[in-house]
Amino acid sequence: MSPDHPAADAAPPPEPEGRFQAIARTMLGVLLVVLGLLTLRDFLPALAWAAVIAIAAWPLFRRAKRRWPPGKHNLLLPLLFTLVIGLVFLVPLVLIGVEAGREARGVIAWIDHARRTGVPVPQWIHRLPIGQAEASRLWQENLTDPDDASDLFDSIRSGHTMQLTRQVGSQVAHRATLFAFTLITLFFLFREGDAVVQQMRRVSRRAFGTRGEHIGRQMIASVHGTVDGLVLVGLGEGALLGVAYAVAGTPHPTLFGVVTAVAAMIPFCAVIAVALASALALAGGSATAAICLFVFGMVVIFVADHFVRPVLIGGATKLPFLWVLLGILGGVEFWGLLGLFVGPAIMAALILLWRDWSRPEDQPI
Structure with a gap:
């Protein structure tokens, strides 16, 4: 091209995006997300x-x-x-x-x-x-x-x-x-965790603003609190009650300790494991040991569910323990075992949105 016409080699400026193009791009994005979820549904x-x-x-x-x-x-x-x-x-x-x-x-x-x-x-x-x-x-x-x-x-x-x-x-x-x-x-x-975190932050800001990132942080905190309150407390209950099973003469105390730890991750389910272990101790011939084991197990479960877990989970999620409990039980009902962690995270996001929408107009965010 001749030097007399330098503008002829330059790329034309991009046209401003019209309303129809924005709607079409949004619909295409939604369609691709739906197709992606359907493709990955068995691996979600x-x-x-x-x-x-x-x-x-x-x-x-x-x-x-x-x-x-x-x-x-x-x-x-x-x-x-x-x-x-x-x-x-x-x-x-x-x-x-x-x-x-x-x-x-x-x-x-x-x-x-x-x-x-x-x-x-x-x-x-x-x-x-x-x-x-x-x-x-x-x-x-x-x-x-x-x-x-x-x-x-x-x-x-x-x-x-x-x-x-x-x-x-x-x-x-x-x-x-x-x-x-x-x-x-x-x-x-x-x-690739650091790169994924940065990408999610940018996407969250562009899609939902700064409040979206705040909600995401709260959901992550709820997962941390739920892991501490359910998994770690459940493992502690299993270890403590496993020792009690061995002292009471329950057969296979290690196995029952592992089962109790898994059951204790779901509120109130550890009662079933303790009752079964106590029944086996009774069948073994020691009624006193069976009664003491059952009473001790109920005390451990009561303390864990009413004092330790509310502090660990409620403090991280900033939720009353009633909503934490509803999130856990409702999450297990709908999502299965994964709902132990997904349920409280969803409840934390909902409560955060409610507090945001219900705050007085003159109160800063």
Whole structure:
């Protein structure tokens, strides 16, 4: 092009975006988001779990990152954290699976023996505080005579057992796949966490302003508080009650301690584990130990649920514990186990919005 016409080589200035273009771009963005969610719908739980675990472990990861600055490729520290977190979940599951396998073999042998010889009324039934006669009569009618016991166990048809086995195997394979994708996602979140945080902040400011970032921070704080209040307190309850199980003579106290720790992460569910452990201690022949174990367990659960958790969760989420409890229980009902952490985060965001909208006009934000 001739130097006499330099403007001919310059790019034309961009046209201002019209209203129709803005609407079309918004609709395209919404459509792509919906299509993306539909594409990833089977993996959304894995992504959500990875996000929750990354948020919970992020303070510790940042301290480790400052202590040992990453190298050029930033692989070792994220991989180490991912492996440690994976083992934290896998080791208790493997212990429970091994113990369940041992118990299953014992149950099968006991059923075979019961079908051939019958099962006499155990002594612990005669030590029940109430209902001794009724329980003894039902046992004699169904289990004492070998023919009655054989009929009872034969009523569990093999077809139903095979169907249940296939369903359990399918669920285990599905959960294992999701867990693997959770760990893969977690590794990349640890590796690219700082960049992801910066991108989310920019998107939040552009879409919702400074209030959007504030709500996001509050939701993250609620996840931290929920992890402290549910997971850590649940582990503490499991450890403390596991010792009590061993002292009371409950069979498999370590296994029951792990089960109690998992159950204690959901409010009031630890009562079921304590009641079952107390019943097994009673069946073992010690009514005093069973009663003491049950009372001690109820005291531990009461203190944890009414004093420790409200401080840890309510202080982080800035919510009354009633709303924390509703968020937890409602979240579990709708989202499953993931709702333990998603529910309080949603409640924290809603309450923050309510406080913002309901504040007096002259009160600063």
